[in-house]
Amino acid sequence: MRVSFVVPTRNSARTLDACLGSLRAQTHEDVEIVVVDNASSDGTDRIARRYADKFADRGPERSAQRNHGMRIGSGDVVVFIDSDMVLEPHLAHSIVDAFRREPDVDALVIPERSFGDGFLVRCRVMEKDLYVGDPGVEAPRAFRRDVIEALGGWNEELTAAEDWDLADRTAASGARVGRVNAWIWHDEGHIALRTTFRKKRYYGRWIDRYMRMQKGRATRKFTRTALLRDPLRLIRHPVLTAGMVTLKATEAAGLVLGIRDARKAGQP
Amino acid sequence: MRILVLNWRDLAHPAAGGAEVYTEQVLRRWVREGHDVTLFAAAVPGRRAVENVDGYTVVRGGNRYDVYREARVWWRRHGRGRFDVVIDETNTVPFHALEWVDDGARTIALVHQTCEEIWHVNAPFPADLLGRYVLEPNWLRRLGHGPILAVSESTRDALARFGAHDVHVVPEGYEPPPLPAHPAKEERPTAVFCGRMVGYKRPLDVMRAVVQARREVPDLRVWMIGGGPDLERLRAIAPPGVEFLGRVSEEVKHDRMARAHVHLATSVREGWGLVVSEAAALGTPTIAYDVPGLRDSTRAAGGVVVPPHPDALARWLVELLPRWQGGIPPVPYGGAHSWDEVAKTLFHAVDEHARIPHGH
Numbered sequence: 001m002r003v004s005f006v007v008p009t010r011n012s013a014r015t016l017d018a019c020l021g022s023l024r025a026q027t028h029e030d031v032e033i034v035v036v037d038n039a040s041s042d043g044t045d046r047i048a049r050r051y052a053d054k055f056a057d058r059g060p061e062r063s064a065q066r067n068h069g070m071r072i073g074s075g076d077v078v079v080f081i082d083s084d085m086v087l088e089p090h091l092a093h094s095i096v097d098a099f100r101r102e103p104d105v106d107a108l109v110i111p112e113r114s115f116g117d118g119f120l121v122r123c124r125v126m127e128k129d130l131y132v133g134d135p136g137v138e139a140p141r142a143f144r145r146d147v148i149e150a151l152g153g154w155n156e157e158l159t160a161a162e163d164w165d166l167a168d169r170t171a172a173s174g175a176r177v178g179r180v181n182a183w184i185w186h187d188e189g190h191i192a193l194r195t196t197f198r199k200k201r202y203y204g205r206w207i208d209r210y211m212r213m214q215k216g217r218a219t220r221k222f223t224r225t226a227l228l229r230d231p232l233r234l235i236r237h238p239v240l241t242a243g244m245v246t247l248k249a250t251e252a253a254g255l256v257l258g259i260r261d262a263r264k265a266g267q268p
Numbered sequence: 269m270r271i272l273v274l275n276w277r278d279l280a281h282p283a284a285g286g287a288e289v290y291t292e293q294v295l296r297r298w299v300r301e302g303h304d305v306t307l308f309a310a311a312v313p314g315r316r317a318v319e320n321v322d323g324y325t326v327v328r329g330g331n332r333y334d335v336y337r338e339a340r341v342w343w344r345r346h347g348r349g350r351f352d353v354v355i356d357e358t359n360t361v362p363f364h365a366l367e368w369v370d371d372g373a374r375t376i377a378l379v380h381q382t383c384e385e386i387w388h389v390n391a392p393f394p395a396d397l398l399g400r401y402v403l404e405p406n407w408l409r410r411l412g413h414g415p416i417l418a419v420s421e422s423t424r425d426a427l428a429r430f431g432a433h434d435v436h437v438v439p440e441g442y443e444p445p446p447l448p449a450h451p452a453k454e455e456r457p458t459a460v461f462c463g464r465m466v467g468y469k470r471p472l473d474v475m476r477a478v479v480q481a482r483r484e485v486p487d488l489r490v491w492m493i494g495g496g497p498d499l500e501r502l503r504a505i506a507p508p509g510v511e512f513l514g515r516v517s518e519e520v521k522h523d524r525m526a527r528a529h530v531h532l533a534t535s536v537r538e539g540w541g542l543v544v545s546e547a548a549a550l551g552t553p554t555i556a557y558d559v560p561g562l563r564d565s566t567r568a569a570g571g572v573v574v575p576p577h578p579d580a581l582a583r584w585l586v587e588l589l590p591r592w593q594g595g596i597p598p599v600p601y602g603g604a605h606s607w608d609e610v611a612k613t614l615f616h617a618v619d620e621h622a623r624i625p626h627g628h
Contacts, residue, residue: 018558018573025572027587086558086575089587115575183583185575 001099002030003092004075008065009035012083013042015187019083020051028092034073036065044083063154063162070153079142085112086185094182095142106147106175107140116188123243124188127227134226139167140177141184147175160203161210168214196247197254204258205265224248269619270304272347272373274365275357276335278309278326286542287359287380290419290610292322293441297611299323306351308342310335339363353622362407366414366625374622377416378438378614381539381561382408382426389468389536405430415621417614420540422560438617440540440565441610442602444549445518451527453595457488459585460528460552462521462543463535465496470534470557472502477532477581479507484586490532491524526550529592531571532581533562541565545602551595555584568603570596 005023009016023033035048038059048055058068070078077095081087091110098108111132114125131137143151151173155165170177227248228234234241277284279292295305305324310331311317319326330338340363348371356365356377366375383390387400412432418424424435459478463469471492478490488509492502495515503512513524525531531547531554538561544554548569556562558573566573572588574580605613 017563017567018575021567021573025588027591086580088580088583089572115577115580185577185580187575 002075004032004073006069010038011042015084022086026092034069036069061159063156067153084187091182094180105178108142109179112184120191139163160206200254201258204255205262208259208262270351272351273355274363293607294611296322376622420564439605441607442545442604458528459490462493465498468536473534473578476578480582545604548599549602551598
């Protein structure tokens with residue numbers, strides 16, 4: 001069973017080497033790496049060509065890049081990976097194993113944990129840990145080829161919240177979603193509140209569009225009940241908890257402003 | 269060409285390290301090529317102030333703190349007008365030759381690594397904050413006014429963050445010692461760590477990872493090679509599977525490195541991470557933390573980098589050990605370069621990029 005890893009990139013030189021290196025070091029033999037760049041200017045293409053079996057340049061946004069990668073890849077399984085992720089060596093093997101063992105499973109969630117520099121990253125690590133196993137937050141990344149093709153791939157109308165959109169459509173199609181017991185390590189680099197705020201404000205505009213598409217059903221996505229699932233842990237780490245609250249508040253403020261921007265402008 | 273090299277230590281200094289080996293290998297080759305070479309370094313007890321070493325002149329003066337001032341004083345009294353190029357070899361603190369070389373000689377800096385996070389390990393609070401956020405950025409910004417040579421892509425990236433953009437990468441050198449006989453790999457799954465037992469090498473991370481990995485590979489063990497201030501404290505808490513060998517001879521070190529299945533490197537940062545090249549030349553692959561320097565040497569040597577966390581190290585160790593049971597074919601120069609090539613390339617880089625400082 002061939003596994004195609006599809007990696008969209010845009011000025012991703014900082015993290016790409018580690019990402020693609022971890023794909024190349026997979027213990028499963030039949031692995032294909034597909035990188036779809038979007039006009040990077042920081043040497044991303046040079047790194048990508050060193051590792052990739054297939055390389056393309058395509059815009060305008062992440063969803064279109066992923067769909068193109070899915071089309072040019074030849075794997076029986078398509079796994080969508082971001083350029084700031086590092087995969088444990090047995091991940092491809094675990095995916096193949098899960099699909100073989102359970103023929104009626106159509107898609108797989110891969111749990112994630114964060115790493116990086118500084119205090120806010122440690123807060124993020126705790127946050128992500130609390131999400132593990134929460135279907136309201138986790139979205140499948142690995143699909144059987146016929147399943148993702150039947151779903152029509154990623155929604156090219158969305159640049160943010162496109163992962164929720166795909167998860168919603170996967171669930172609505174009646175597809176069965178399983179999970180694997182191997183981790184994706186997510187490189188958060190260094191988290192700065194100001195950058196986080198700006199990014200979320202940008203995403204907020206797209207989330208407005210996503211919510212219109214969902215006609216209100218999507219609101220559950222914004223309440224992070226999982227964060228309160230383990231109150232003892234929060235009490236044991238009061239400083240991290242305070243940092244996490246600050247981080248989430250900043251993100252929420254960014255999103256709200258972004259949504260307001262979108263409503264004012266009428267369009268994202 | 270008449271060349272003056274400024275380095276805070278020479279190879280005779282008791283604390284000499286990788287940068288000093290690099291300097292000495294290069295300088296003696298330059299002398300052989302017919303160049304006139306002088307090295308200025310801090311005084312070493314029991315060694316003469318002026319000495320001929322392998323054909324080049326070593327001038328010593330000052331201690332670890334005032335060697336920078338002494339170099340300048342020596343330049344004013346004896347050096348001015350005698351050199352064509354001055355190389356400012358920077359180990360955290362630059363000599364700032366480009367600010368005081370005023371006789372028309374060209375200058376260039378050579379940087380092995382930046383200090384950054386290591387300040388917190390090497391200096392007490394609050395001197396570490398002063399060093400990391402005030403002193404070093406200031407030094408590197410000033411250094412960035414002139415041309416710089418860096419020994420790795422990582423160091424070039426780091427210098428770029430401090431605003432230095434006229435930076436060229438020169439190769440790192442390593443020549444494996446002749447082994448009497450290539451020892452066979454151990455029967456038992458064995459990892460090796462090789463470095464000083466100090467905070468910034470993170471030996472504790474190796475211990476944690478091995479403890480965790482032993483849940484899946486129960487007979488796994490790690491040889492911890494190296495002396496250092498934390499040795500006794502770590503030895504006292506060594507869990508099963510972790511063996512401390514202390515400081516050993518080069519022969520013993522290479523023998524153990526060659527017999528192990530995998531080499532682990534967990535530093536906070538390195539200039540290059542020569543120990544990775546050493547292991548690769550002996551047929552032992554490395555799993556290293558994905559940090560500046562280690563990522564350069566590990567990739568060049570065909571090893572694997574992992575997120576800097578003991579859990580990740582343990583995970584990758586368990587997954588990759590079976591693949592490396594028989595070792596790997598020795599990598600020529602461990603992924604680095606022969607000293608002949610380094611000396612030649614460095615000379616051309618100096619000749620091509622050194623400039624007469626502005627204002628003189």
